[in-house]
Amino acid sequence: MKQVTIIGSGIVGAVTAYYLSNDPNISVTIYDEGIGQATKNSAGIISPWLSKRRNKRWYELAKAGAALYPEIVADTQMGYSVYQQAGTIVTREDPADLEDLYQLALARRQKAPQMGTIEKLTASEVQERLPLLTAPQPGVFVSGGARVDGDKFAHNLLKYAEKRNLVRHKGKVSLGDQGQLLTSHGQQSYDTLILAVGAWLKPLLLPMRLVAKVRPQKGQLIELQLPQTWGDSVPVLMPEGERDFIPFTRNKLVVGATHEDDQGYDLQVSPLVEEDLFASGKKLDDNLTTDQITQVKVGTRAYTPDFAPFFGPLPDTPDILVASGLGSSGLTTGPMIGKLLADYVQTGQHDWDQYQLPIENYLEEAD
Structure with a gap:
C-alpha cells in the first residue's frame, strides 16, 4: 500500500485527495493547520475565458480547471449552494471595449465549448439578469461561468475521500533538512509527500535549504445577507472598475476581493478595507446597508514573480511534490493541478509543459 501524505486541505490538496481516493492501492493522509487558507476565503468566480492575461500556459491550465468542475460536482453530488453554473457578466462602459470583449469571447469559445452561450447585453438587459443592480453597465454574458463556495467544495471533497482512503489530522507540521515530516506526534513516514500550502511553501x-519564489498577498472580502431572495439563475458580475459582485443562492451576496501586496501574512480584518469593499458594492446596488454585512473574510494568496503557478516534484527530491503560486485564480487552476498531481502519483509520468514553465524557475538553493 502506497502512503501519500498531503499538507494543506485547500483546493489543490482536496482535489488531489479526491482523485486518489478511488485507488485501492493508495492510502492518503492530510495534515491541515487551517489558518489563512485562500480557498476558504475566496470570492469563488470560475470564468477564466475573458481574461486578457498573456500567459498562454496559465490560460490552458485555467480553462482545463474550469472544465473539471461539472464533472467533479456530478460525481460527488454537490448541491447548488456549493457550485452553480449560472453564468458570468463582464461589464464595459465604452462601446468599443465592449465589442472587443465580445469578439474575444466568440474567438475563445471555438476552443472552449464549455463557455456555452455568449451574449452582448445592454445595461438594461444586465439589470434584468441581476435585479439587485441600481447602476448597471452593458456587458458580455458567458453562460458557462460559475460561482463556487471554495470552503464547502473542499470540505465535500475531503468528506468524499474520507469514506474511501483518507485520514485527516489538524495541526502544524514542519520539515527536517532531509525532508522528514515532523508533527506533534513525532516524525511520520511517507512514500510521497505533497506540499499544497500556498503562500506557506x-x-x-527553508529547513531543506530551498527557497520557493513565492510571496504572500492578503485578500479580504465581505459577505452580506440581504432581505430579498433570488433564484439559482442569477449570474456573477465582474464589473469594470469595481470589486466583483457575487450573489450566491438565496440571499447571500459577496463583494470582493482585495489584492494587498504589502501586508505579508497578516490575517487581521482592516476596517478601512471593509469600508472600501462596501462602498464598491454600494456603487452597484445603492440599497445596500452596512448592517447587512455578516462577516469579513481574510485569506493569503501565493504569488510568483511572473504571476504563474508551479507544481510537481522537487528536482532533487522526487518523492516530495509541491504546488504554489496560484494567486487570485486558485479556485480555477487548482482543480487541474490537483488532478495532474494525482495522475503523477499513480503513474510516475507527466507532460506538463503546456501548463507551466520548468519548476526549477521557482526554486533556488538557500544561501
Missing part, C-alpha cells in the same frame, strides 16, 4: 521548505 516558502517557510516550509
Whole structure:
C-alpha cells in the first residue's frame, strides 16, 4: 500500500485527495493547520475565458480547471449552494471595449465549448439578469461561468475521500533538512509527500535549504445577507472598475476581493478595507446597508514573480511534490493541478509543459 501524505486541505490538496481516493492501492493522509487558507476565503468566480492575461500556459491550465468542475460536482453530488453554473457578466462602459470583449469571447469559445452561450447585453438587459443592480453597465454574458463556495467544495471533497482512503489530522507540521515530516506526534513516514500550502511553501521548505519564489498577498472580502431572495439563475458580475459582485443562492451576496501586496501574512480584518469593499458594492446596488454585512473574510494568496503557478516534484527530491503560486485564480487552476498531481502519483509520468514553465524557475538553493 502506497502512503501519500498531503499538507494543506485547500483546493489543490482536496482535489488531489479526491482523485486518489478511488485507488485501492493508495492510502492518503492530510495534515491541515487551517489558518489563512485562500480557498476558504475566496470570492469563488470560475470564468477564466475573458481574461486578457498573456500567459498562454496559465490560460490552458485555467480553462482545463474550469472544465473539471461539472464533472467533479456530478460525481460527488454537490448541491447548488456549493457550485452553480449560472453564468458570468463582464461589464464595459465604452462601446468599443465592449465589442472587443465580445469578439474575444466568440474567438475563445471555438476552443472552449464549455463557455456555452455568449451574449452582448445592454445595461438594461444586465439589470434584468441581476435585479439587485441600481447602476448597471452593458456587458458580455458567458453562460458557462460559475460561482463556487471554495470552503464547502473542499470540505465535500475531503468528506468524499474520507469514506474511501483518507485520514485527516489538524495541526502544524514542519520539515527536517532531509525532508522528514515532523508533527506533534513525532516524525511520520511517507512514500510521497505533497506540499499544497500556498503562500506557506516558502517557510516550509527553508529547513531543506530551498527557497520557493513565492510571496504572500492578503485578500479580504465581505459577505452580506440581504432581505430579498433570488433564484439559482442569477449570474456573477465582474464589473469594470469595481470589486466583483457575487450573489450566491438565496440571499447571500459577496463583494470582493482585495489584492494587498504589502501586508505579508497578516490575517487581521482592516476596517478601512471593509469600508472600501462596501462602498464598491454600494456603487452597484445603492440599497445596500452596512448592517447587512455578516462577516469579513481574510485569506493569503501565493504569488510568483511572473504571476504563474508551479507544481510537481522537487528536482532533487522526487518523492516530495509541491504546488504554489496560484494567486487570485486558485479556485480555477487548482482543480487541474490537483488532478495532474494525482495522475503523477499513480503513474510516475507527466507532460506538463503546456501548463507551466520548468519548476526549477521557482526554486533556488538557500544561501
